[in-house]
Amino acid sequence: xxxxxxxxxxxxxxxxxxxxxxxxxxxxxxxxxxxxxxxxxxxxxxxxxxxxxxxxxxxxxxxxxxxxxxxxxxxxxxxxxxx
Amino acid sequence: xxxxxxxxxxxxxxxxxxxxxxxxxxxxxxxxxxxxxxxxxxxxxxxxxxxxxxxxxxxxxxxxxxxxxxxxxxxxxxxxxxx
Numbered sequence: 656x657x658x659x660x661x662x663x664x665x666x667x668x669x670x671x672x673x674x675x676x677x678x679x680x681x682x683x684x685x686x687x688x689x690x691x692x693x694x695x696x697x698x699x700x701x702x703x704x705x706x707x708x709x710x711x712x713x714x715x716x717x718x719x720x721x722x723x724x725x726x727x728x729x730x731x732x733x734x735x736x737x738x
Numbered sequence: 739x740x741x742x743x744x745x746x747x748x749x750x751x752x753x754x755x756x757x758x759x760x761x762x763x764x765x766x767x768x769x770x771x772x773x774x775x776x777x778x779x780x781x782x783x784x785x786x787x788x789x790x791x792x793x794x795x796x797x798x799x800x801x802x803x804x805x806x807x808x809x810x811x812x813x814x815x816x817x818x819x820x821x
Contacts (some may be wrong), residue, residue, distance in 0.1 A: 658774070664781060674758035679782070679805065688801050691741070698781045699762070702774035718771050722762065724763060 656704040658738040659711040663686055663699040664722045680714045702738065711735050739787040741821040746782040748807045750812045751817040782806055783821065794818050 672698050673694060679691040684735045700732035701718070725729045750756050758775060766819040784801070788794035795818045807814045 676782075676796075681807055683801055686801075688797065689786065690801075691787065693785075694783045696781040696783065697761075698779040701775045702776075703772065712769065714748065714786065716809075718766055718773075721769055721771075722765055731789055 656706060657660065657708075658702065658704055658710075659735050660738050661701045661703065661711060661714060661733060661735045663701065663719050663723055663733050664692070664696050665699070665719070665729050666696040667728060668730050671728055681737040697723075708735055708737065713718060739789060740794075741785065741787055741789075742791065742818050743821050744786065744794060744798040744816060744818045746784065746798060746802050746806055746814060746816050747779050748802070748812050749777070749779040749784070750811060751813050754811055775791045780806075791818055791820065 674697045676693050680690065683690060683693065701715055703711060703714060705714060712733060715733050715735065719731050719733060720726060758774050759778045761772065766773060777800060784798055786794060786797060788797060798816050798818065800813050802816060803809060
């Protein structure tokens with residue numbers, strides 16, 4: 656078995672309202688900052704053992720589909736590297 | 739002015755408890771997944787105009803210190819690239 660580090664980035668799909676990000680953007684503007692846009696994402700860093708990189712990537716993809724992301728609302732990216 | 743995209747990743751400092759991540763890790767284990775560890779981070783994607791990359795980086799660093807992160811609890815990373 657080999658040790659891998661995976662990063663999962665979960666974002667709301669295009670068109671889904673993100674009130675938290677909108678509130679954050681307005682607060683920054685009230686503080687005097689000028690910005691075009693702000694969006695937010697959740698990031699999960701997972702350490703796991705697997706037979707190979709492909710297996711590690713598949714396992715983390717399953718974790719994401721089962722728990723970390725809601726496929727109806729979210730898009731996600733998974734990246735894996737050997738530790 | 740030039741258009742830049744910045745990514746801010748905000749994590750709890752080492753040693754600060756992350757009950758949400760612990761709950762997520764246990765839930766994954768209950769679903770039958772085996773993992774060494776799981777930690778979470780907030781990611782902000784900001785689009786802004788600035789005179790140059792250094793100014794853009796400094797501006798986003800200030801946004802982070804003022805609002806996006808709590809310097810007592812969080813570590814953060816800022817990366818900037820031209821759009």
